[in-house]
Amino acid sequence: MKFRFTAVAIAAALIGVAQPSFAASISISASSTGKNLELFRKQLDAFEKATGNKVSIVTMPSSSTEQFSQYRLWLAAGNKDVDVYQTDVIWAPQLADQFVDLKDAAKDVVGDFFPSIIASQTVNGRLVAMPLYTDAPALFYRKDLLDKYGKQPPKTWDEMAATAKEIQEKERGAGQKDLWGFVFQGNAYEGLTCNALEWVKSSGGGQIIEADGTISINNEKAAGALDRAKGWIGTISPPGVLAYQEEESRGVWQTGNAVFMRNWPYAYALGNGADSAVKGKFDVATLPVAKDGDTPSSTLGGWNLAVSKYSQNQDAAIALVKFLTSQESQKQRAIELSNLPTLQALYDDKDIAAAQPFMPNWKPIFQNAVPRPSASAKVKYNEVSSKFWTAVHNSLSGNGTSAENLELLEADLTSLKGDNW
CATH class of the missing domain: 3.40.190.10 (Periplasmic binding protein-like II)
Structure with missing residues (x-):
């Protein structure tokens, strides 16, 4: 099943967004996983036709770790070449200061999203990214x-x-x-x-x-x-x-x-x-458990869109973010890529249920998903995760026992924590 934008749908997505008085050229960085870039291009073409703006894609590797490293370098340097960033759900606390607060721009639609997902992208009262799609394996x-x-x-x-x-x-x-x-x-x-x-x-x-x-x-x-x-x-x-x-x-x-x-x-x-x-x-x-009676645990994932504070076309960038996270855009993403919407109403959408019969049943999987400890570790999360995956990889590879590696990990994390996270 294919999905087509209508002029009415595009206009609805852009209501309440300040439009620049000139045709702006903006760019969006996006993951190359699966057919993500292919769908983005189709949606960007519709956005360009409706607004007169031009949007280019900065292709990122599929590895979220590599993406984060590149983002951090660009943002630390005040890079003006990327206006919109596709961001992992865990990055909000670490990159918040580099992104525009979208709370005012999104005030007309924020109530349509799952509150927990909006909360994950809110740092010190600032909405630093709009939820594009959610994820749970x-x-x-x-x-x-x-x-x-x-x-x-x-x-x-x-x-x-x-x-x-x-x-x-x-x-x-x-x-x-x-x-x-x-x-x-x-x-x-x-x-x-x-x-x-x-x-x-x-x-x-x-x-x-x-x-x-x-x-x-x-x-x-x-x-x-x-x-x-x-x-x-x-x-x-x-x-x-x-x-x-x-x-x-x-x-x-x-x-x-x-x-x-x-x-x-x-x-x-x-x-x-x-x-x-x-x-x-x-x-x-659902993913298995250790023994009967245990609770299945799927890691909460998901991707969002943030506007760089270094963007020289912030109004056009915000308009793009609202368009790509709108109901029509998310519906197309759900139907064509089986990405889970972040808008509650779409789980009752008949077209989505027909195209992706599994999707309504996925709702409880991500509603009970386990968050990674990014909120606890704050700006140190990336180091925490790196130390954890290294200990795990060593254990799987036979480089030390699991017990030994976790003991060393605890010592490393204690040192990293210091007086506080």
């Missing part, structure tokens, strides 16, 4: 293979591993030599922080740093969760998973070479694309 599973072997979607990590191993071995024995049981994001970057937080939290091991600032990661349940994941490497997960990010995982999955995958909603639409070997053969479920 799920367990993708090959429904055809589970049905073939009489299996149900797993509820626990051990059940997932056992099912993955059994199907992997039987399918390989039948000739599918490249099949693996489970792929995830194991590279040393922000994505591993998300994966490992889910393993730890769903095992009762806490959230790395708790809401009150307490460093909680050095505990037996957390170490046990990492040990469990280490056991997947080379058995149900390829050794190369230690270098996988989202797109590498999706590549294995979409060619039909994995039973299970942990990934974000964007992979759903792509998995059902015309060129996908798994089209119509899979479904999604």
